[in-house]
Amino acid sequence: MKTMKAAVFVKAGKIALQEKPIPKVGPGEALIKVTTTTICGTDVHILKGEYPVAPGRIIGHEPVGIIHELGVGVTGYQIGQRVIVGAITPCGQCYSCLDSHLSQCGGQAIGGWRFGNTIDGCQAEYVLVPFAMANLTPVPDGLSDEQVLMCPDIMSTGFSGAESGQIKIGDTVVIFAQGPIGLCATAGAKLKGATKIIVVDNITKRLEVSKQLGADIVIDYSKTDPIEEIMKHTDGKGVDVAIEALGTQKTFESCLRALKPGGILSSLGVYSGKLSLPVDAFAAGLGDHKIVTTLCPGGKERMRRLISVIRSGRVNLTNLVTHRFSLDQIEDAYELFSNQRDGVIKVAITP
Amino acid sequence: MKTMKAAVFVKAGKIALQEKPIPKVGPGEALIKVTTTTICGTDVHILKGEYPVAPGRIIGHEPVGIIHELGVGVTGYQIGQRVIVGAITPCGQCYSCLDSHLSQCGGQAIGGWRFGNTIDGCQAEYVLVPFAMANLTPVPDGLSDEQVLMCPDIMSTGFSGAESGQIKIGDTVVIFAQGPIGLCATAGAKLKGATKIIVVDNITKRLEVSKQLGADIVIDYSKTDPIEEIMKHTDGKGVDVAIEALGTQKTFESCLRALKPGGILSSLGVYSGKLSLPVDAFAAGLGDHKIVTTLCPGGKERMRRLISVIRSGRVNLTNLVTHRFSLDQIEDAYELFSNQRDGVIKVAITP
């Protein structure tokens, strides 16, 4: 039995590089030789034991790679073709998928997120892709691995914050938190036609990057009260759309307080513990507010569109990759990324 | 100065019939001689001091009446014409109204609700209608006052629960609470094409009425666990749309627990105190859930459509009027209605 190196969740607090069997390919599946991948904030939640996965699970859900083997019934692709696969791998054929709820595949909450969660992931030399016909997305020549590395998750998630917020031309938008997801939400808000984009964080470097990606106004919440500032910039009216990109009570609540009556709170964060809705900011439920949550959209049509954005040059996310590691060094990469050291935004991992 | 009888908010705990001046008509306004009106749950909140209005304010926001006088610039109407006016009276000309947020007129939360809140209301012999061109809605001959009495508020609000929930043909829908608003939400869900309508309440009479209006399955929450029942009726999948029609933590939370991944919680209730989002039912923010709140839609186009529903015979709400009072007896009416005595659903008040 052939083996490969893979980053495995051992127990809360420990992800380790281990030898694991190279997966066998069944009908409708594809085996991808991973050329570049990355670590997500969600992986850190897994590392810390805050999001439960089975011990022994290979982690990672953002693969760029080469098709190594195709299962029965997978047509229209060639061995050796370079592809990405979204973090969410919908089947396309269940009731939920056919009803456009691809991320909730199978009718289970978060059912479309399989890689590094309910099946083995891609922080490894090889990854097995389920429902390959719906998920393998060719990468055009001329785009590097790193150029498309953000597509599988953070670009898809961040953009969806802008899309689910139904941003219209001329909207004023605030994004709370400018980590990788928040930065992509900023880029997405600009791409959707928002004309005043306000971002809130406390890390100077991130606020600088956010300006490059479209932020018009940056607020350092450690220096000034963001709600007060937002109201000043909106003549006291509040924003049309508030995007939550962290997953805390504080940012969720601030979004609601920043919102105009009739506005949309588009939530991307992963919440834990308790979450409360301040009734005053919620106008007692009479403010025509909308709160929408979105899990990273997946499937090859989504990936195709995101690659098209990159290819057009409309958005350039390569400067989000601040550090590079080989797969052998992935434990170091986790150490750096999970502690947000050295101004890290995203890391590239190359097996 | 001519006077009229009117129900006035005196202080928390006291609404009294008083003599008040008949209002003068300014440009763009109209004076309506009220022929029938009713009491709303919100009026009871005002009575109890739970929703603050200025002492001296005439209460009531659901008028049926006759045009008595028209202000400068109000054209296309005749003195003596029978009309209704929605509880929400949008101006139609501010930034919010022109952006389709009629209920948040002026960009203020709940800004479109004026009657019996920020201006005098219609539990009186006469009521002054602001922005008359946008709000006076003729009632066709052949429809009685009582037939259209639910249009200004509860029918508009209840239906909006179904509309904001974006109910599609073939949806399964649950409505928590079957008071007047919830009953109208049930009728609205049927009208929008829901094919399995589940309702939850504990008052037998209301559950019976809900069956007449479209409920397929009624659950008495005092006898059985509603979430368990709902899951049984949906093969464990949850509902497509859950409508909250009461305004409590319990019903709000139950709506979320009843919802499928990707489902919509359409909230109509008026909340006070604290409101929390159970993170487990909320799938940590990753379930593609939507929470939408809607304040009673107003304006004459809305009223015209609701009258059209009544006229078509598709929905018959007359049996919601369980008790009748003259304006002179309005204090008795409040006593009955606020204590939900004698199986009251709605009362008709005739000045």
Add this chain to the structure above:
Amino acid sequence: MKTMKAAVFVKAGKIALQEKPIPKVGPGEALIKVTTTTICGTDVHILKGEYPVAPGRIIGHEPVGIIHELGVGVTGYQIGQRVIVGAITPCGQCYSCLDSHLSQCGGQAIGGWRFGNTIDGCQAEYVLVPFAMANLTPVPDGLSDEQVLMCPDIMSTGFSGAESGQIKIGDTVVIFAQGPIGLCATAGAKLKGATKIIVVDNITKRLEVSKQLGADIVIDYSKTDPIEEIMKHTDGKGVDVAIEALGTQKTFESCLRALKPGGILSSLGVYSGKLSLPVDAFAAGLGDHKIVTTLCPGGKERMRRLISVIRSGRVNLTNLVTHRFSLDQIEDAYELFSNQRDGVIKVAITP
């Protein structure tokens, strides 16, 4: 090699019952033993040579039947289970399907319509279902074959006319032509909340059935001018939504003439020859009109919803089946149906 009886397109003007091999089941496919099927207006177009299919093709796209064999990778179903399959059989996994254009599967116009068009159909003892996971829809016990026989095509198509027309509560809607599709559009318009439904045809029996399904006003165009009548019933304003259910210049144009500014023309018909847009009725392109066309929606989620409508009793289409034939008599059935003899609306064919 086992054989079966099947209705085969021989040449323009001739569909004949022939012996054909029973299909072999490949990966992802399923073989259905057909228990009931029907003839569609489109089949008549094929018979007449107006819609080209390959000689030798088995015709028919509306199957009710029993699962006879399941291919590799088809899970969650049992041999012997009763199912329907939509006329349109999307793969669920191509770019178009993942972008919610299921009927244009593969990115080809009309690409989702395979049965009796690009692959063999179901007017036969057996039919091979492609992409079985996305298309096999269980039929609940208690519903007869005939009760669900309209789901695969005409109910799905007719309802989509109402859905694509974005009918709102209180809309006035006209449907031109009350053949099987038009009758289902009438039922769909009612189910979506239209409160004034006007239908136009010249066959008395069909106008009678349309009243049972929801029509408020029926116009016999052989006796009166429909546009004049429609304007009379809408105070000269025109309708909110006009549904075209025949496929002629006359009905298409009448829809446009019946429409209010800002209205939606929802087109279901199959057009041939020339089609022109009368510039006057089109307000020179400045009337905010929308013209939307919809091919029968398919896939098992769609079928599940339609079955739910039938099961709820909201709509009863069984009286559309006016005649019954065995598969052996299918040539007679075509003769009757294509000449619209004996008041036929739909026929049931039982192999």
Add this chain to the structure above:
Amino acid sequence: MKTMKAAVFVKAGKIALQEKPIPKVGPGEALIKVTTTTICGTDVHILKGEYPVAPGRIIGHEPVGIIHELGVGVTGYQIGQRVIVGAITPCGQCYSCLDSHLSQCGGQAIGGWRFGNTIDGCQAEYVLVPFAMANLTPVPDGLSDEQVLMCPDIMSTGFSGAESGQIKIGDTVVIFAQGPIGLCATAGAKLKGATKIIVVDNITKRLEVSKQLGADIVIDYSKTDPIEEIMKHTDGKGVDVAIEALGTQKTFESCLRALKPGGILSSLGVYSGKLSLPVDAFAAGLGDHKIVTTLCPGGKERMRRLISVIRSGRVNLTNLVTHRFSLDQIEDAYELFSNQRDGVIKVAITP
């Protein structure tokens, strides 16, 4: 009686500068002293007698100016304030406006277009604004007249082509014709997130400007077949959205031929004569195509959003103004503009 200079439609072929009375201000109205205005393609249609207006009508519908007088009931504005008013002046209070069909105000086709059509327009020293509360839009200091001169019509119209086309992130879009409206549609398509924008025209200068505004691929239809080129650039799939910005059979039909199944044809042109739908490109009505027409959106909320776009620097339209004239020279301006001489795109007229 005070008089002013104004460009008046005399008869087909003749627009002349005349002395006309300065209008009197009624309730709800405002008198604007025009500081800058422009000529629209529609004005040329009027000049040529192709669009009928009453002889004696003052022409022009794109005003920038100063508030000179406010009628009774117009509040929240000051004399001397600089404003723009959209070409379309909705009342905000009729059934159509309250149903979000602002351009079809009063339920009449094109009913919202009043200036220089059904009431006197703004190619004059003063213009009377109806429904001032809904239409006067303050211009922020720091923006010149010419910077906001495109907002009232061509920017609003062009952008609406992108909006009604429901352009999504990653869409491929073609715009046929790159006159002022088409150029703004190009800018709008970029602002909405289209990542491949193809434009078609035959005037080199316009194709150059279109590149500045967002076009990725320019096609000179006098040198190459546009449909062939478009198919080459879309791998034979066709575009997601095709915007028609001229108003001819040729461009309308080309849009349809360029469209993918399921695509949207967003039409902005003013058609005359005959318009036909090629049944082959229309997939016989089965391609899930949508054809949507949009009249220039108006009202102060729309204008506010467009000003916000200008102010943000996202789009710069000042280089569309290629020529400048005083009001006294307006007949020369018409001569230049209507003959498209000297590379004119738009002219600025200053009374």
